[in-house]
Amino acid sequence: MKIAVIGAKDLTVKPEVIDRYCQELYPKIAARGHQVDLFVQPSYHQPCFSINYYHQIRVIALLSIPGKQLNFLLNSALNTIWATLGNYDVIHIHGMASAWFSWFPQLFSGSSIVVTCHQLDCRQTKWRRLWRGLLPHMEKIAVRNANEIIVTSKALTNYFRQRYDIYPQYIANAPASYDLPLNHRDSCNRSLGLHNQKYLLYWGQIEPDHRIDLLIRAFQKLQLYNWRLVITGAIDIDPGYASNLLSIAKLQGNQDNIIILGDIRGNALAELIRSSSIFVDPSTGIDLNLSMTMLEVMRQGIPILASDTIAHRQLLNDNRGLLFKSGQLDSLVRQLEYAIEQPDLLQAMAKKAQHYIAVNHNWDKVTYQNLFLYMQLSVTNYAAHQGTQQSGEARQG
Numbered sequence: 001m002k003i004a005v006i007g008a009k010d011l012t013v014k015p016e017v018i019d020r021y022c023q024e025l026y027p028k029i030a031a032r033g034h035q036v037d038l039f040v041q042p043s044y045h046q047p048c049f050s051i052n053y054y055h056q057i058r059v060i061a062l063l064s065i066p067g068k069q070l071n072f073l074l075n076s077a078l079n080t081i082w083a084t085l086g087n088y089d090v091i092h093i094h095g096m097a098s099a100w101f102s103w104f105p106q107l108f109s110g111s112s113i114v115v116t117c118h119q120l121d122c123r124q125t126k127w128r129r130l131w132r133g134l135l136p137h138m139e140k141i142a143v144r145n146a147n148e149i150i151v152t153s154k155a156l157t158n159y160f161r162q163r164y165d166i167y168p169q170y171i172a173n174a175p176a177s178y179d180l181p182l183n184h185r186d187s188c189n190r191s192l193g194l195h196n197q198k199y200l201l202y203w204g205q206i207e208p209d210h211r212i213d214l215l216i217r218a219f220q221k222l223q224l225y226n227w228r229l230v231i232t233g234a235i236d237i238d239p240g241y242a243s244n245l246l247s248i249a250k251l252q253g254n255q256d257n258i259i260i261l262g263d264i265r266g267n268a269l270a271e272l273i274r275s276s277s278i279f280v281d282p283s284t285g286i287d288l289n290l291s292m293t294m295l296e297v298m299r300q301g302i303p304i305l306a307s308d309t310i311a312h313r314q315l316l317n318d319n320r321g322l323l324f325k326s327g328q329l330d331s332l333v334r335q336l337e338y339a340i341e342q343p344d345l346l347q348a349m350a351k352k353a354q355h356y357i358a359v360n361h362n363w364d365k366v367t368y369q370n371l372f373l374y375m376q377l378s379v380t381n382y383a384a385h386q387g388t389q390q391s392g393e394a395r396q397g
Helices: 017-031 068-084 097-101 103-108 129-145 154-164 187-191 212-222 239-252 266-274 292-299 310-316 329-341 343-360 363-396
Strands: 002-006 035-040 050-054 057-061 090-094 112-117 148-151 198-203 227-232 258-260 278-281 304-307 322-324
Touching: 002 017, 002 068, 017 035, 017 057, 017 090, 017 292, 017 363, 035 068, 068 090, 068 097, 068 103, 090 097, 090 363, 097 129, 103 129, 112 129, 112 363, 148 154, 148 363, 154 310, 198 212, 198 266, 198 292, 212 227, 212 239, 212 258, 212 329, 227 266, 239 258, 278 292, 278 329, 292 304, 292 310, 292 343, 304 310, 304 329, 304 343, 310 322, 310 343, 322 329, 329 343
Parallel strands: 002 035, 002 090, 035 057, 090 112, 112 148, 198 227, 198 278, 227 258, 278 304, 304 322
Antiparallel strands: 050 057
8 A cells, every 4th residue: 555644743853742653653554565655844854855764664854934833734735735646545644733634635636534633732721822723623624524533542532422423443552662771771860869769750741731730749748758759851842831840849848859851762761761660640631642651651560640531541440550630739649648658559550551551552453453444445445436437437338
C-alpha cells in the first residue's frame, strides 16, 4: 500500500505526542513493505521543499511561513493538497485540527481518509481564545470527511459517540521505545543529588491543566524527611506558569527538596524514571488522552499515583495504581501519605500495571490494528470503485 501521513511537526527535535506516535508506528509499517510518505513542517534541519529519510520513511517538508497558527493552517492544507495528488491508497491525518482540509481529498481523490484523534485540543487552556474557538469547527470537518476516525483512549470513544453519534475505532497508544545501556551509570542522578535518594517524579507538560502546583503544595504539606520532588518537562509551553511554580516552592519553604528541571531526554530521562520511587500525575484530564508518559512509566514498573480522570481510571483501575480526587489537595495529601507508607503494596500494583501494558499497549498490536484498518478501507474503496465502473459500463451499453 501507498500511505500518506499528515499531522506530525518534526520527528527529530522535541517530538510531541503525534510526532512520537509517528516515530514508533510508521517505521514498523514501512518495514512490512509499504510505502510511507510522512509530511512534516519545515524546520532548520529540513528546509522548505525538501525530502529526507527516516527508517525507510520518506519525510517531506513543503512550505513554512511566519506565525505559529497561520503556519499550521497553511502547512496542513498544502500537505493535504499534495497528498491528494499523490495517488495514495490511504491518507492518514493525525490530529483533528490537521484535518481541517480533509474535504479536499474527499472531493478530488480516490484515497481513503483516516483521522486519528489523540486528544481534545479545544479543551486545553494553553490555546488563545480565538484558536480554541476554531478548533471545534475543524473537528466537525474531520468527522464529516473521514472514512474512519481512530481514537487512542476509551474516553475519546465515549466523546465521539455522545457528540457525533459515531463509533470510532479504538486503537490504544503505546509507550515509546527506549532502553538504558547495561553499563550506563547514574551520572544524572548523582549530579542532581538523587543518588540513593527517594523521590517523587512528575514528568510531562508543565502547564496549568496538569496541576503541578497542587502536587508541590501537597508535597510541602507532608514535610517528608529525606524525600524529594522532581519535576521535569518542557517549560516553554507556558513560561509564566513555570515561573509561578518556582514562586510557590519558595513560598512554601524548604524549596531545596523540589527540583524543577527543563525538558530532558534519552538516557538521562530513562535513568530518572527508573530510579524514581513514585510517579505522580495530578492533571485534570480535560483532553481525554492516554498520557504517553504514564504508559512509559507503567512499562518500567514504577508505582503510580494519579488524579481520578476517566483516562487515568482506564489505565489504573483493578489495582494497577492509586487514584486521588482530581483537583483536591486533601485527597492528594492522604493518598501520597498512604503510598509512601505502603511500598510493598505499591510495588505489587506496579507489577500488575507493567503486565497490563505489555499485553494491551504494545506497538506490534498498534501496527497490526492500523494496517488491518487500512486494508479494510482499501478493499471497500476498490469494491465501490469497481461497482461504479460496472454501473457506468452498463449505462453505456
